Amino acid sequence: MAIIELGESIPALTPHASSVSLPTWGDNIGYEKGQARVISKMTTGYPRFFIHKAIVAFAEDVVQKIGKPGCQAMLFPSTRTARSCVNFMHSRDPSITAGQIQMIDLVLDKQRADSEMLKKVSPSISAVIFPTPLFPLAKQYWQHSGDGVSSRRAEFCHGLFLDSLLVEKTALQPILNGLQKACKGPRRYQRGSMDKTPSKMNKDGQESPDISHQPATVPLQEARESTQFLEERFGRNLDVSFVDNAKSAIRRRIAGSLMGEVDLSTAPSSKMSSNMRGVVELSEDDVYLYPCGMNSIFHTHRMMLEARGSLKSISFGFPYVDTLKILEKFGPGCIFYGNGSSEDLDDLENRLKEGERFLTLICEFPGNPMLKCPDLQRIRKMADKYDFSVIVDETIGNFINVHVLPYADVVVSSLTKIFSGECNVMGGSAIFNPQGRYYQALKKVADVEFEDNYWAEDVIFMERNSRHFVSRIKRINENAELICDILRGHPLVKEVFFPKHNSSKACYDACRTPNGGYGGLLSFTFYTTAQAIAFFDRIETAKGPSLGTNFTLASPYVILAHFLELDWAAQFGVPADLIRISVGLEDAEELKSTFSDALKAAEAVSLEDS
Incomplete structure (x- = not known):
């Protein structure tokens, strides 16, 4: 494949992509260092680290209209999420005064918006406005929590804001004596569905590139992506009432009771239960959807604190960066076992025997990027004996390959990843184990605390993308084993990290489903950094x-995730020059050729050095 240009979205020319091209090793370092040659070319970025330009443009207009000079804004989907950001900022910097931060709720003016579609969706935005020097602090909350507004929601609501249909909540006045005549909004909102304009899909039902890159400060409604999920893709106009059915389909798919195609125009049958995940009486009501994977972790942690009280947590195994930050910054803190080894479990057990008590143990299965697996069977026994909960992030393993719910109280996942596959929509989920010790307590908290902030358009894309994830996973499993074997057989490759060949294989196999594979993610190292750089710069895959x-994606992961803490990562056996590969659906022979060419580049470096 042709290398995607530096700073372009992955997939290329996709307005709401969830990755960005950093095609050389130097580009990744330049991005981390904030070099102008890299940053100036960034059309987008990973959504929680790079605030989408459509969101930035909307925030700027909010500040211009409502805020004060020298201020910036963060946008959130609800009053509660915005208030949580404000509370975080005050907690991290006590010097912030009450008057420095302004919170504004923007809601639909239903007297002017006569579209039933708009009234049903009830779009809203809550803005936190603060002096520009406080931006890094607000950005911390945005990144860690995943509470920030999605780019599709921002784009849609920005148009309403420009047309004065999304207004300050305090500005709405009651209609007196029923005499005030509602003024109709712009024609484009006077429809009964999310959209009935011509689609921009190609003949294969895929998104056609939007190459306009128009500034988001002008009305884009006739061209924006929210006008595109129609005729060719779905075979009919999509009424917004289908969104509830789409959410139900996603939840059932995650619970294991619904696979493949579904007619969203038909309401689902009465509540279904499934034991496909190895737990009886699991229903879609036990599955909670969130705007992104980190948001599911964030809110699960907060609900666990609410249900069980203020106790320290346990971060077990080398974690994704923000998972650890959540445990450290929200609540009483945590203890960290970065190796995730049996020796770590011995130490934890000694602490417990001596009387220490903990809220929860959170781990990934397998871990990222070393693909190690914790001993969930032993952890479950310890949790039952010493009364702590277990939260497992199954994003990398996924429930087609492994059943982790029997050992967990809650299973969280980033739907943005293999569940979607398309890299064009975010999403997250949390599953409460109905057989878990804390199930009833968590459900009571969720009844009060859970807030459905998953934007309608994102739901539609996620439901459509996930229809055939089972068959995709099977193909990706096969391709990943192929690439793993190629790398393991090459003399310049020092070590390959893959669940099938790791020292923790027995822990993985203990949870593996009868037909499950070992997933699509692997990492590896060369004997020299120069070889790693030559390989990475040469490989013709997407890189970000x-x-x-659904396509193979390469990354010098540790450089991107831990650039400012490389020595810290190294002490847990995570080397700076590691390359991580997420294997896609490509033809096997094509993948062999792609990796062979890149390995030859590493060989050439070795010949020069000899």
Whole structure:
């Protein structure tokens, strides 16, 4: 494949992509160092680290209209999420005064918006406005929590804001004596569905590139992506009432009771239960959807604190960066076992025997990027004996390959990854184990605390993308084993990290489903950094953050995730020159050729050095 240009979205020319091209090793370092040659070319970025330009443009207009000079804004989907950001900022910097931060709720003016579609969706935005020097602090909350507004939601609501249909909540006045005549909004909102304009899909039902890159400060409604998920893709106009059915389909798919195609125009049958995940009486009501994977972790942690009280947590195994930050910054803190080894479990057990008590143990299965697996069977026994909960992030393993729910109280996942595959929409989920000790307590908290902030358009894309994830996973499993074997057989490759060949294979196999594979993610190292750089710069795959995509995606992961803490990562056996590969659906022979060419580049470096 042709290398995607530096700073372009992955997939290329996709307005709401969840990855960005960093095609050389130097580009990744330049991005981390904030070099102008890299940053100036960034059309987008990974959504929680790079605030989408459509969101930035909307925030700027909010500040211009409502805020004060020298201020910036963060946009959130609800009053509650915005208030949580404000509370975080005050907690991290007590010097912030009450008057420095302004919170504004923008809601639909239903007297002017006569579209039933708009009234049903009830779009809203809550803005946190603060002096520009406080931006890094607000950005911390945005990144860690995943509470920030999605780019599709921002784009849609920005148009309403420009047309004065999304207004300050305090500005709405009651209609007196029923005499005030509602003024109709712009024609484009006077429809009964999310859209009935011509689609921009190609003949294969895929998104056609939007190459306009118009500034988001002008009305884009006739051209934006929210006008595109129609005729060719779905075979009919999509009424917004289908969104509830789409959410139900996603939840059932995650619970294991619904696979493949579904007619969204038909309401689902009465509540279904499934034991496909190895737990009886699991229903779609036990599955909670979130705007992104980190948001599911964030809110699960907060609900666990609410249900069980303020206790320290346990971060077990080398974690994804923001998972550890959540445990450290929200609540009483955590203890960190970065190796995730049996020796770590011995130490934890000694602490427990001596009387220490903990809220929860959170781990990934397998871990990222070393693909190690914790001993969930032993952890479950310890949790039952010493009364702590277990939260497992199954994003990398996925439930087609492994059943982790029997050992967990809650299973979280990033739907952005392999569940979607398309790399064009975010999503997350949390599953409460109905057989878990804390199930009833968590459900009571969720009844009060859970807030559905998953934007309608994102739901539609996620439901469509996930229809055939089972068959995709099978193909990706096979391709990943092929690439793993190629790398393991090459003399310049020092070590390959893959669940099938790791020292923790027995822990993985203990949870592996009868037909499950070992997933699509692997990491590896060369004997020299120069070899790693030559390989990475040569390989003709997409290169950027994220994983679980339908196409192969390469990344110098540790450089991107831990650039300012490389020595810290190294002490847990995570080397700076590691390359992570998320294997896709490509033809096997094509993949062999792609990796062979890149390995030859590494060989050439070795010949020069000899």
